[in-house]
Amino acid sequence: MDDRTHSWLRPLVAVFVGAAFFLPLYLVVVNVFKPGAEIVPHPAALPLPPTLDNVDAVLSRPDNLFTFGLINSIAVTALSITILTVLSAMLGHYLARSKRVLAKVAMVTLLCGLMIPVPVILEPITGVLKTLGLMTTLQGLILVNVGYYVPFGVLLFMGFVRSVPLELEEAAELDGASKLRVFWQVVFPLLRPASASVLIFLGVWIWNDFLTPLILLGPDSGTTVTVGVYRAIGQHQSDFGAVFAFMFLATLPILVFYLALQKNFVKGLTGGAVKG
């Protein structure tokens, strides 16, 4: 086969492309562990000997920008994605099974929501939150996340629900199980890969979102780590070590979260579709 004749070519090209692609990230990683004064003259050099000064500086900030941000980020992200997974699984299931015209309309409306950038509707959202008395609260931010990201969750679950045989649900129902029990005990476990995708994607997006928390939480209710990154950029424009360390630390939790769930993730994303 062709593979054997070019056996040296593939790994070579793959490594080269991978290295070129990785270069910008390499810059961040090496400079996190380099003394600040070394970064501008030698941006690409290896950090020898490595130092933890930049990381320490971020963790021991007197205003606790990172620590408080981390707590808020974890709370907002974890709660938002848990609620989102549950609600969009149910809604996705309903829309995938229902034949009603109303369901179709709901589906199209939800799909439109996928492509609306938050900034465009942020001003009226603050109006809604003010009316509900939820402005500058974590609850408000979480609810907005739920409303805004529900379409994406629905999209993923819908595709996946179709791959679950209807007969399974019917059989369970004939056994006398209630709709809710059927959904929780039969359908939902089968949707696990899709749940993993929803958790990862929305986790990444919500964790990384910066404009929504910036505006909805306001300055006095603490910030999230991503807002913290933005602030760190403003304060230390020339201190790349501090900025990179902040970015590195802010990204670490979500990266770990992804790695933990990645096996299920692709399956859920391509769902019934790729199975063909």
Add this chain to the structure above:
Amino acid sequence: MTETQHGTRGEARPAAPRPSPAPGAGGTARARRRSSTRIGPKLGRFSLFALPGLLAYVVFVLIPIGMTGYYSFTNRNPFNPPTKWVGLRNYGDLLGDQEFRQALVNTVIITVIVAVFANVGGLLIAMLLDRPTRLYVALRAIFFTPVVLSAVVISVIWQAVLTDDGLLNSLLRGIGVDDPPGWLSDPDLALYSIAWIITWQMLGFCVVVYLAGLQGVPRELQEAASIDGAGRFARFRNVTWPMLAPALTINTVMLLITGFKAYDQIQVITNGGPGAGTTSTMAFQVVQTAFNGNHIGYSSAMAAVMLALVATVSVVTLRLLQRREVTQ
């Protein structure tokens, strides 16, 4: 916390009250879907399943959109009250607004570039990495990392790489290019640099999805085709490519979403410049007009046009998705 507790606990409670079945539900099912005629009417009860999700969407997305629509017919400006009804004037002004037109064109350019290049690049890299050994698995992780990073972080990184005295240009000078391009300072280039940055971030996503697709192509099919004497390209076209159609759809949807939303990169890297509006996108233009110029009324008209465009694209995308379902 009461709000969220209420929202979720309500669902987990088994004894939740159910609305009675809606009359006429599921009546349109066709003969070949016999099973659904049986389950159809019962589905009416399921609306409890649909409600919480839809409610959140309605309150936090649809109502704000409605408010935007309403504002677009007013001269709303929080710094210049009172707000008056101005009819279609904002939309009339939009027609002649060169900047908005440019922002629209820029958004389309970014979206198309991202959709094409991330798809093609993602497919090529996926084919390159479609081997089970450790090296390739590690490389996959590298390609996926940017997807997990925030746009703010990515913007800071690429700004450091692409400024005129940035890393890329010092590299180019090192290999003898005397006058390397101003990736972000040249008004003819900056938009493409932005599009590239977004492409770079999304590439890994496409790689992963295509890899899943490729792994779904049965080896027997490949081998059968190769026994039949089909060349490499013919094999790809006739065997692999059709199997990748769903992956293509998923990627395209994701890339369209990302392209249309482009905002953070502009805000952090170029502020819409260099020069008037060279890299301004629709989302950026809306925010600038609303928060910098205080013209909420006018920015709402922009947002409305944008939403109409988004709705059109969404409907087309939905068609694509449905066609896929038919062929599968």
Add this chain to the structure above:
Amino acid sequence: MRRSIVFCLVTTLAVAGCGVGEKPAATPASGGKVELSFLVFETPNLNAAFWDAAIARASAKVPGVTIKKLVTPNVDRTGYAKQLDASGHLPDILQSVNPAGFAEAGKLAAFTDDELKNFIAPKAGAVDGKVYQLPYNTQVIPVVYYNKDAFEKAGITETPKTYQDLLDVSAKLKAKGVTPFVVGGGGADTWADMYPLTGTVATDVYAKTPDFLTQRKDGKVKFADADFTKAAQKVADLAKQGYIDPAGLSRSYADTEQAFRDGKGAMYPMGSWFATSADNSKPDFEVGAFPWPSDDGTPVTPTFTGGGTSVSASAPNVELAKKWALAFDEDKENNDAFVKLDGSIPAIKGYTPPADMGPVYQATVAIYQQGMKDNSIVNAFSQETGDGSLPPGLADKSALGVQDLITGKKTAGEFASYLDDQWTKATQ
């Protein structure tokens, strides 16, 4: 399955609970005092420690006030204040936020003449005759900072006195392979490209028509008129001759200063706040300063006075908040800190800067004092606040337009009519 979800929810709720609970603990409200929020911005110079100390000094003078410090996400505090206001959370006291718009909409409290008695220019930045932001300091915008070594190497012995001199100096530098001007404006810091134009508008427009923007508002003049177009033409020409490096359009503000420090250009037209930065962390060369020259050498000194603290009209106790703001801006030690860290020239009666200030700051203050003596003070274009300033959003648009002027995408005439169009759009 359900059990695991419930478990998940309980854990996350617990986490959220402590996330919410964190904040009251961080800012305890002590009994019997009025708590006022104070919006500040942090820069490498004005860092958290500086603000905390300055706030503590002011609070010591005004009993009964507890200050809750809020920090903007970036230096664009005006933009952030607008966003906060849009969501109904305008802070009670605001530092260096442009009052335009806020003042007209009645969102800020006006200071009385009596309250302003200690200020040198008590009417600076007034809106309809009323002052909403304490005019606590003056900045000369721009001062041309230059690299004395580079000048010497190019055989330049004297700083330019006329605009022609400036062009000659530039030609000499260019002949030596040195880029004459460092001008920034990249990234989100588009505003950093404005300084040459602020200089030429001062010498060619404001020297003759000091109230140009007021007249523009009344429709008596246009940007496309000859004077303003000429000012823009000068900037376009500087770029065309290669005296301004368009590479600056990709440099953020911090990178721009670094470029000057790295010797990537010999002259750095910048606001007077650069002075202490040059003194505090000295580049490898001596830094000199001269004012932006006019055609015939008549002195013109573009300055901005204002930039201090404002008070929200809806603060829980407006009188107390105003008292606190005054204490903050008039405090001698606070002003010393502003001088030392941010190169400010306090506009408080009887204030004298610390004696140990460095040479670049001294040279900068000398330019300002000469301007006072010559009576040559004019406004600094695009920096104005209050009556006779640009409408909201227009300063940003001008900065974007200047990028086009520098890259040659717009001629001076096109740039001027672009500003006229933008003015119409912004005020309709």
